[in-house]
Amino acid sequence: MFEGLSDKLSGILDKLTRRGALTEEDVNAALREVRRALIEADVALEVVRSFTDKVRARAVGAEVVKSVTPGQMVVKIVHDTLVDTLGSEADPINLEAVPPVAILMVGLQGSGKTTSTAKIAKRLTDRERKKVLLASLDTRRPAAMEQLAVLGKQVGVEVLPIVAGQSAVQIARRAMESARLGGFDVVMLDTAGRTTLDEALMAEVAEVKALTNPHEVLLVADALTGQDAVNTARAFDGRLGVTGIVLTRVDGDGRGGAALSMRAVTGKPIKLVGVGEKMDALDEFHPARIANRILGMGDIVSLVEKAAQTIDQEKALRIADKMRKGKFDLDDMREQLSQVEKLGGMGGLVGMIPGIAKMKDQIASANMDGKVIGRQIAIINSMTPGERRNPDVLKASRKKRIAAGSGAKVEEVNRLLKQHRQMADMMKMMGQGGKRGPMAGLANMFGM
Ligand code: GDP
Numbered sequence: 001m002f003e004g005l006s007d008k009l010s011g012i013l014d015k016l017t018r019r020g021a022l023t024e025e026d027v028n029a030a031l032r033e034v035r036r037a038l039i040e041a042d043v044a045l046e047v048v049r050s051f052t053d054k055v056r057a058r059a060v061g062a063e064v065v066k067s068v069t070p071g072q073m074v075v076k077i078v079h080d081t082l083v084d085t086l087g088s089e090a091d092p093i094n095l096e097a098v099p100p101v102a103i104l105m106v107g108l109q110g111s112g113k114t115t116s117t118a119k120i121a122k123r124l125t126d127r128e129r130k131k132v133l134l135a136s137l138d139t140r141r142p143a144a145m146e147q148l149a150v151l152g153k154q155v156g157v158e159v160l161p162i163v164a165g166q167s168a169v170q171i172a173r174r175a176m177e178s179a180r181l182g183g184f185d186v187v188m189l190d191t192a193g194r195t196t197l198d199e200a201l202m203a204e205v206a207e208v209k210a211l212t213n214p215h216e217v218l219l220v221a222d223a224l225t226g227q228d229a230v231n232t233a234r235a236f237d238g239r240l241g242v243t244g245i246v247l248t249r250v251d252g253d254g255r256g257g258a259a260l261s262m263r264a265v266t267g268k269p270i271k272l273v274g275v276g277e278k279m280d281a282l283d284e285f286h287p288a289r290i291a292n293r294i295l296g297m298g299d300i301v302s303l304v305e306k307a308a309q310t311i312d313q314e315k316a317l318r319i320a321d322k323m324r325k326g327k328f329d330l331d332d333m334r335e336q337l338s339q340v341e342k343l344g345g346m347g348g349l350v351g352m353i354p355g356i357a358k359m360k361d362q363i364a365s366a367n368m369d370g371k372v373i374g375r376q377i378a379i380i381n382s383m384t385p386g387e388r389r390n391p392d393v394l395k396a397s398r399k400k401r402i403a404a405g406s407g408a409k410v411e412e413v414n415r416l417l418k419q420h421r422q423m424a425d426m427m428k429m430m431g432q433g434g435k436r437g438p439m440a441g442l443a444n445m446f447g448m
Pocket of ligand 1: 108113115193248251273274276
């Protein structure tokens with residue numbers, strides 16, 4: 001199902017990872033190709049848009065971890081965004097309710113509803129040792145009732161006997177009663193399908209739902225129908241409130257758009273996927289595994305994950321190194337401030353700087369205000385790189401420009417510069433052997 005998309009995406013990302021350095025234009029060009037590949041794979045436009053927006057925002061904000069290339073970093077970002085789009089975690093069928101637990105199966109005719117009902121019944125029986133009762137509510141198509149009876153026998157699951165002339169609601173009531181009397185754990189109700197959505201069908205299913213109070217309402221949708229599957233899911237969910245989706249024919253050569261759009265468009269998880277006609281051709285839907293299959297770059301993703309675990313330590317060490325060398329410009333200050341901001345206070349940062357951990361409690365009580373830190377970072381962001389490296393050039397007119405650019409007052413800019421000077425002096429002193437010791441230095445930096 002995902003081969004076409006997979007080939008394209010891995011081609012695009014492969015080009016990126018082979019580059020030494022990446023410009024913003026490289027990333028944008030790659031994203032344009034990603035966008036085209038997703039559209040060709042029949043992914044819903046709104047999903048394509050939010051996907052590429054998310055990747056761009058994350059790529060711009062990301063810091064490249066030492067020991068991976070920027071291209072590898074982008075692969076990791078695309079991967080993570082793909083996992084988010086697919087729904088992050090696997091979401092299995094939930095049976096946590098007082099038995100008999102009702103599962104209502106809904107969907108269009110031909111979507112694979114009856115087949116999926118039998119597959120799920122088999123899985124619950126074999127793997128979870130549940131006692132399952134199957135019932136077909138398709139009163140208009142005797143063949144459908146027969147089909148469920150045949151499949152039930154095949155997988156060794158009991159099927160409610162057919163009684164001619166009963167309505168869907170009557171059958172549902174009988175199924176629930178039989179399940180209660182017979183000590184069943186689960187009742188699976190296979191509702192009637194139509195070839196198109198119609199109100200009569202919806203009303204009938206709604207009535208069955210009201211009667212049986214199902215714990216799961218599973219919509220079965222055919223992945224080969226692409227966007228139609230997504231629209232069907234949206235319509236069923238709007239009318240009935242579904243709890244999850246079973247996507248069938250994922251073994252077919254569809255373009256993958258339905259699988260990729262389903263979660264983002266409906267907000268409902270894909271719980272299971274049908275991958276063939278056999279009764280055991282049913283898989284759990286694991287977003288991370290699917291993302292790996294689509295990108296085919298699992299190695300890079302785990303490499304970046306491993307490297308990222310060390311990113312904070314790397315930064316702390318760099319700051320410690322600057323201290324030793326006695327150099328400290330506004331770029332360093334910004335880096336330090338954002339570390340502090342990210343860690344939610346001084347405590348965390350201090351713990352990372354070797355040799356200062358003991359001071360943690362005292363420094364934590366200095367309690368730098370997150371808002372102040374945010375404003376200070378904004379002020380530094382409004383400076384040019386040259387100004388950040390050499391703040392001495394900052395005279396009145398430049399300060400005014402920076403204040404206007406960051407929405408701050410000139411006094412705030414002055415206060416920040418003063419704080420930077422104190423920090424830089426402190427660094428210098430510590431670099432020269434730090435007569436008062438690194439602990440006193442750090443405490444002074446934050447005005448203690
Ligand atoms: P219903 O009308 O929705 O109940 O659809 P059925 O359960 O009768 O399925 C219609 C056809 O699709 C049958 O021939 C099934 O064997 C086939 N089918 C169902 N699920 C899958 C699947 O995941 N993969 C493949 N390849 N075929 C499937």
